[in-house]
Amino acid sequence: MLQSCDGMHSYGSAPAGHTPGQVGASLVRDLERIGHDISIIEKDSEQLKRLDAFDDYTFSGNALVGDPTDPDVLRQGGIENCDAVAAVSEDDSLNLMAAQIAKSLFQREKVICRVSDPHLQVLYHKAYELDTICPTVLTEQAVFRSLAK
16 A cells, blocks of 8 residues: 655555555656655565666655554554555455545545446445546546547
8 A cells, every 4th residue: 555645645555466566666656756755555575576676766665564454554654644545456355445444544535546346446436435546447448549549
């Protein structure tokens, strides 16, 4: 899970289950490059190695190995001082739980939840009032735009 503090905090769960997957690692790099302080919570320490996979980039934020749905782990990551939270794992259930905890328990206003299933995206948005991103829908829209030209 990604947290961005002092400008934006993200907590992450990345692809392969947690944040520093391909999407998470790219997101972290891009946010750091524009000045955000980032904290990452990853269940699998091996996933954190992806953060330094870019030739010209070294992660300078806070990376923790732990459960992004554990409030104590979230506190260690600095969620109480973060401006935004992104639950961007490939696990929709994990993302929902982490996003709900960030929003309800820690009262973070800016919470983004990655949801792979388009039907769950609608449910999560309506039932839990979460901002959602669905890679399936985004991919379909991009392919459609390219083919419809």
